[in-house]
Amino acid sequence: MRKVLRTIPVLLGALVMLFPFAWTVVTSLTPDGALLSSPPDFTPDGAGLDAYRRLLETMPFWRIVFNSLWLGVASTALQLITSSMAAYAFARLPFPGRGALFAVYLATLMVPMQVLVVPLFLEMRAFNLVDTYFAVLAPTVASAFGVFLLRQAIAQVPREFDEAAVLDGAGHLRVFAFVVLPLIRPALATFAIFGFLASWNSYLWPLVIIRSPEFMTIPLGLATLHGQFTTEWNVVMAGSVVSVVPILVLYLFAQKHVIASVAQSGLK
Amino acid sequence: MTATRTAPKAPPRPAARAVGPRRSRLRYAGTVALFLLPSAIPLTLFTLVPMAGSLWTSLHEWNLITPMRWAGLDNYAELLGDERTLAAFGHTLYFLAGYLPLVYAGGFGLALLLNRARRGRNVLRAVYFLPVVTSWVVVALMWKWLLNPAGGVVNWLIGLVGLEGPGWWTDPNWAMPSVILASAWKDLGFVMVILLAGLQAIPREYHEAARVDGATALQSFRHITLPLLSPSTFFVIVISLINGFQVFDQVHVMTGGGPAGATTVVVEQIYDLTFRYGRAGAASALSWLLFVIILIVTLVQIRAQRRWVNYA
Numbered sequence: 001m002r003k004v005l006r007t008i009p010v011l012l013g014a015l016v017m018l019f020p021f022a023w024t025v026v027t028s029l030t031p032d033g034a035l036l037s038s039p040p041d042f043t044p045d046g047a048g049l050d051a052y053r054r055l056l057e058t059m060p061f062w063r064i065v066f067n068s069l070w071l072g073v074a075s076t077a078l079q080l081i082t083s084s085m086a087a088y089a090f091a092r093l094p095f096p097g098r099g100a101l102f103a104v105y106l107a108t109l110m111v112p113m114q115v116l117v118v119p120l121f122l123e124m125r126a127f128n129l130v131d132t133y134f135a136v137l138a139p140t141v142a143s144a145f146g147v148f149l150l151r152q153a154i155a156q157v158p159r160e161f162d163e164a165a166v167l168d169g170a171g172h173l174r175v176f177a178f179v180v181l182p183l184i185r186p187a188l189a190t191f192a193i194f195g196f197l198a199s200w201n202s203y204l205w206p207l208v209i210i211r212s213p214e215f216m217t218i219p220l221g222l223a224t225l226h227g228q229f230t231t232e233w234n235v236v237m238a239g240s241v242v243s244v245v246p247i248l249v250l251y252l253f254a255q256k257h258v259i260a261s262v263a264q265s266g267l268k
Numbered sequence: 269m270t271a272t273r274t275a276p277k278a279p280p281r282p283a284a285r286a287v288g289p290r291r292s293r294l295r296y297a298g299t300v301a302l303f304l305l306p307s308a309i310p311l312t313l314f315t316l317v318p319m320a321g322s323l324w325t326s327l328h329e330w331n332l333i334t335p336m337r338w339a340g341l342d343n344y345a346e347l348l349g350d351e352r353t354l355a356a357f358g359h360t361l362y363f364l365a366g367y368l369p370l371v372y373a374g375g376f377g378l379a380l381l382l383n384r385a386r387r388g389r390n391v392l393r394a395v396y397f398l399p400v401v402t403s404w405v406v407v408a409l410m411w412k413w414l415l416n417p418a419g420g421v422v423n424w425l426i427g428l429v430g431l432e433g434p435g436w437w438t439d440p441n442w443a444m445p446s447v448i449l450a451s452a453w454k455d456l457g458f459v460m461v462i463l464l465a466g467l468q469a470i471p472r473e474y475h476e477a478a479r480v481d482g483a484t485a486l487q488s489f490r491h492i493t494l495p496l497l498s499p500s501t502f503f504v505i506v507i508s509l510i511n512g513f514q515v516f517d518q519v520h521v522m523t524g525g526g527p528a529g530a531t532t533v534v535v536e537q538i539y540d541l542t543f544r545y546g547r548a549g550a551a552s553a554l555s556w557l558l559f560v561i562i563l564i565v566t567l568v569q570i571r572a573q574r575r576w577v578n579y580a
Contacts, residue, residue: 023410
């Protein structure tokens, strides 16, 4: 009996979590006329892919999905490289002023995007970069959070490992690439997940800097679509379905690792 | 982070020794630069320079088109006395007051229930986490549609029990609750995963020992679970507060700050000031005001944690 009492709320909650996704799919297949039917129709007559056709006619949606994917991958890859290199310097290469410089890195971590949006927009405008891929990507290529996270990981690698390599005559670049990086793979994976999600979900900065549909990312494309089709929810939901599918597939593959990474971050 | 985790001040190591002929010292400096510049250059260009620019802009009156006009601290003075600024902070606090308890109580409750579940825990956890990886814009659109006053599923459900559903995001009184509902739905899984990890890190023996000593379940919860979970709780609250103060995406998509300005939170106000009213100076000043407030709130929490957070 107690077990049932425990199970019911959990399952009910799971239903609440899943239903909006299911309803999004149903709506995307519903023809215009049946959208506002009451009671809601879960198996609408004339269901079909018409909304998807209109979606692709109005917006280069495949390109938008592709934009989000490649920008996410590029941003994550660049962040991994720049952050791990800086992390190595902060953990392993003593130089005068290192502590102060690290403090500056950490300070940038606390600045919210909102503070940066306006001047960043002006900066891009000054260089004629408004409405370009470069402008979307540039502010995401370095991450102070990543430097911090990876420095902690490198600091935990026993020094003997890389010293042995150095004594063997390997330079720092080689020690970094072939000794240290393989040892901090879990931290790199964690950071990659955070980096990709941040880029994939980012809305404010693309909203400010992008105008043309062909450079839009998914969140921006969807919001723009919603602005054009305020009442045609089937088209908006078709866009949502198309944009959720890639991340869902990725999530199903990496689910365990994604959750483990987030869970880890809360344990001190 | 504990002090033991930070790297000790490095004693001179063979790898790092920079003595010797000038050439090798130069080479070492080159190596350091090689490792640092890939991050230092973008951070300078896209974070430090804009930070300085934002501070500078906040001291001017500027519509982004005609030349800047020096305004000193006028923007700040104006903001502090402006009703709309106060309203924006009020709306943000309203959001936090609804969102935080909901997401925390829900996430904690679920974590407790799932912690006891033996079968299906991982599947359920994955399901609850699904909205976390979904983008804010998608979540906002889904909920806007679910909460559609006419023909929305939620109002149909409310109708089933004989009540009449409210106008949700079309009604100034219900717009903020709509945003809060969507936000809590999205972040519930995040809070749950963090707290569940915290719960699972508590050794079972503690509870067993307490039971042997005659402690009730409630006592065990109060004196073992809560204190040992406090680091996770602290983390969740700090992160949720920072994110909550910066709430924007879901508001901008669901209501655009309306109706009648009922959901114009601080970041929405920053956006409007810049791109609708052409007041870049005032917007920059407001963003700094928000930053300082978040910083103070976070620092206060970090200071206060000593009193209630238990690092075993």
